[in-house]
Amino acid sequence: MSPFFALLLVPMPAMGAFLLLGLGPAEFNRRAIQTIALAGATLPAVVMLPLGAYCLMGTCDGIQPIFDLEVGPAVVALALKLDPLSALVGVTVTIIGACVIGYSIDYMAKSEIADLRRYFALMNLFLASMLCMVLAGDSIIFFLGWELMGLCSFFLIAYHVTSARAIAAGRKAFVITRVADAFLLAALLLLFLEAGSVRLDDLIPAGIATDDVRRGLIAALLLAGAMGKSAQLPFHTWLPSAMAGPTPVSALLHSATMVAAGAYLLARLAPLMETVPLVMAVTATVGAATALFGATAAVFQLDVKRLLAYSSISQIGFMLLAIGLGQPEVAIAHFVVHAIFKSLLFLSAGDITQIARGTTDIAAMRGALRARPVAYLAFVAGAASLAGIPFVTGGWFSKEAILASAWLAGPFGIVLWGVALSAAVLTGAYAFRPVLVGLIPVKGARMTFGGVFTNLPILLLAAGTFAIAPLVTPMVEFLDATVPHPPLAVELVGAVAPFVGLALAFAMTFMPRISRRVAQARRMRSGIRIDGVYQIVFVQPFVALVRWLTGQRGSIADPVGTLPVMGAQWLVGAIVRPLAHDPLDRAWAGFASATVRAWGVARHVQSGRVRDYALAIAVGVALLLLLGWGTTWR
Amino acid sequence: MALTALIVLPLFGGIAALLVARLGRNAERWFSIAVLAVALIALIVAWTGGPPPDAPGAQWLALVRYQYAPALGLQFLLAMDGLSGALVAVSIVLGIISVVISWNIRKQSGLFHACILWTVAASNGVFLAMDLLFFAFFWELMLVPSFLLISIWGHGDREAVALKFLVFNAVAGLGLLAAVFYMAATAPEITFDAFVFAEMGIPPLAQVWLLLGFSMAFLTKLPAPPFHAWLPDAHTMAPTAGSILLAGLLLKTGAYGLFRFPGMLFPDGFHVLAPYGLALGAFGTIYGAVLACGQTDAKRLVAYTSIAHMSIVLMGLSGGVHFAMMGAGVEMIAHAFSASALFLLIGALYDRVGTRDLRQLGGLQQTAPRFAAAFAVFFSAALAMPGTANFLGEALVITGMFQVNWFLAAIALVSLVVSVVYATGLLKRIIFGVPSKACVTQDLTWSELAPVIVLATGTLLFGMLPQLLLVVLEPAVDAALAPLVRP
Amino acid sequence: MTPLFLTAALVLATGLFAVGLFGLMIRRGILFQIIALEIMLTGPALAFVAAGAHHGDPGGQGMFIFVLVLAASEVALGLALYLRLGRHADVSDSDTVNLLRR
């Protein structure tokens, strides 16, 4: 029983919890649901940590095959895989999953049994699918996890089933991620055709070995798939509106794990991507552009959750930038750090805003220091790590590594470095805005503390943001890579950026003139209305086509279906109907009426007058005699 | 011998059901279930009965041949391979489910169960008959019980719709008959045996015309877009059992026909017409999906999704590549499960709420959680979520399409995306939202939940552990592809 | 001259018959039509007697007797009908009497 057998056990508990809660017919009370959910969430962590430790000690590059079967010429061999990348990400995901689900036990305490059960079932299913994707050794299980995450995000965003906005947000998220999944599926299937097997170890060399055109296409498709799932620039519109879901969902799915799955995909297939320089350049530029766009949009947000959503977009932009520059390991390090502080931010913000009348806009966080000190201080820690306060927070190390790799990547790299730096400054700005708002004292605010399930995860994550700081470089080495070090001056500039951002934030919150202008920047707040553009360019034409085809616009319903039917009916009219009255029959009828008319005439012969009859006799005799004379007499 | 039982048993069972109905106390329902169960056992016996000695190919699991009029070339020839065995199993299971689901049908319940059994018998006949005359006979026979089911127990203006269904398919059947008789006439000595036709070597031009005749019947039953006008009406007006049989059995016969005969009898004709089949299939997936998004009647929406899924099967079948054919086979069975389940659920909802209009439904999540869970499972099957058999089928078809033509693969992927739109649309209007006053219903009873669980396990099992299905289909696909090897 | 008597007699008989027929056609009065009928009968009578005379066969005169009987009964009925009709229709014109029932 090879040690890798444990790999199978990692997603099992979460899947079991889902099956029990989601599809199980048995009735559970609230307490039972919470225990099953907690078990489903924490057990994977319990199993994953020893595996991670095993990986730390020795080499850990093992495959646990599940089954294999022949489909025609190809062999489909499903398997789970343990290597430094999957171990590191797996540990992070399990830990954060446990924290968030633990937190949500208290957070969701008020919702009634049926919804609670559905919520925890879906959260566990999400955790299971994320772990499947992370630990997948072949493209089928990878795609299974990838798609199941999309499904769970749809159901969880639309958790508040009665609110039309949440449902619409869920549908939008699912459609856009599904477009990305289509690209990814195409890429994986093309690789499958090349390799004749589904194992990632075979796919990557086979992908590298193919001709350039096909490899370029595959790489481009993979990038498109990653960008869709990670809400990068063209596909980002679904993430801000996905905030309609409950806060723990946003914390786990839409910031820490699912949204960063794109980065993980590109990191996993990095050897293949690096062989296509053009796609790498595109990845980098997209990453940088998204980082900047996300940061600028976040600055103008009024709602703390939307602010954090745009922040996620920009942070993952940073990850893509790193991958684009050929440093996937740094990106993964940033992934781990980002996962920790972003989920921390969401959980603490959720806790603060929950007690303040439930709305999640920044003004509601006023006086949070006194009202909710534990959550507020945790929020400050997270914000610091997000902004990248030097030497103290993990965020600084991973962001510094990314800026360094940008600087060292030649002339084009320096441009990207500039963009990334400005994004970092703006990150500092938007990170500290809610913190400063929280400092504004509010009279009569009573100091309250959440339950143990609320505070334990928050404290754990807060500690994590600081504990991870020294571990960033070892993490990168663990992934067999080195952290690039730019010249000292560049590092200093990077260190100053967050403080410039802090100043900006201070100006925005406390100077009335600037804060008023920030409040009115409605265009920026809605992400330069890209969402509206998509609505006009994609959604409305599609709805119009549907309306036209189903005949709601007064046109023929289902034209391709009804036209042959109408043609047939016309044919019947043109050919059959004239023949309906059989022409032969009509001829006989004509003949009959002619005889009737003839009878009319013939009737007059019998005039009843003796003279006429005499005349007839005379004629008859005359003719006979003539006939007789003509023939016999002579 | 077991093979003939598969057809004869339900056929005479149907007649017996008419009589048994008089005994009352649901006698005919238990009787029908018993008949179908025995048929299932017969299937297993036939399956495990070891390969028949005189079978022409390696892939045949069982074969029955009885020459009852050699002078006229008439014989009773049945043969079963992996695919037809699986389809027969599916049709029997769906037969049992449609009996279980319509437990509260009181009007002429004897005839109702007779129609169900006759439909199963006729479709088993289509799946097994290798004698083209009998194939054509069962092909037409299938229409009669479905016509009765729709016109007697349907809703709305059911007679007109049933008639439209009958006329559409009967007229299309003429193409099949013409081709069969032409082949029988030109054969060296008169026979209807498909194996003889396979080795007969029909001239290529004739093959094209014969294939056109065959595909006229199969495409209408499939249904492929220009000939699909009968399906949405038939489904909306049919009773729940009728819809299940229609979606689970009748649609599969069209696909089975395209799987078996073009490859075997008309290889040259297939190479000529395959591109058109691909184009038609591609158009069908997009057309069916887009139309499904705009429907307001739940059953009509699912009917259009069936058109989209079956067009993907058509693409797979006319691809002529190993993956595509395999994918088509899997998609056929997966669609049978998912479409029947959706019809079952919508039918159950209709029995409780009295309407299928999506604008009046909604809020099932609050009032009937078990309903909602069932819908969610088959919602994910409808949009081919990995882990369901639908995804396996469509992924294999798309892989095949990548080998044939990338543009078609792109279209199939677009149809995957559009499937999300209509699936979430259906789910939104039924499950989510504030529960409308029409929607306060009691949850699924056990008699409805059991079939749902059976179908769910079918979909998820073949999705998670595909080798159960692929091992069965492998020989059938290899044999079907043998004559088609691309020149 | 004597040998031609039978042919001439037949011609005369035909003439008598023709005159009777002519009378029947042109006269409208019922009485005149009955008279014309009588004249028509004398035609054949003459022919019979002439033929009998030519062949020396008494049959000719026998037939003449029958013609006579016929003429008598015919006149009797004709006049009876004439008297009966006289009560109802204008018997001077036989056209008015063209319906079988009154």
Place this chain on the structure above:
Amino acid sequence: MGLSGAFAIWAGALGLVAMALAITRPNVVHALIWVVAGLISLAAGFFALGAGFAGAVQILIYAGAIIAVFIFVVMTIDSGDAALARERVRLGKGWKLPLVLVLAVLAPVALSLPGGGLDGAPVAVPAQRLGALLFGPWAVAVEVASAMLIAALLGARHLARREGGQ
């Protein structure tokens, strides 16, 4: 031997002329008298042909009895001058077609006249031979003739009976 075919033909011709005049008279009585004249001349012809009995029967029964009854009936009908005028008018009309037809009837007989071949003198046929014939082979015919006469008698009596003795 005294029989002379020529006289018979001559008497026949006279009869023909009388008959022709009979049908053209507007007055019924004149017409009847011309008929009697015609019949008597024909009787003369019969005598010339040797058919004595026939001639006698002609005069006695035909002219004497039948036409006499005829004249008797005509006398009972008082056809006034109006009828006379009307007859004159009618005579003038519509006689062309009948004339043509009558000539058409005469034409073939006249045309076949020369080819006759029916020569031979008339042979007298005494009444005794006639009597032997009538009551010999023709006995049945005579009975039938008498039955017809009785039927005519009854018919005439029934038809001419006044409606219920008005």
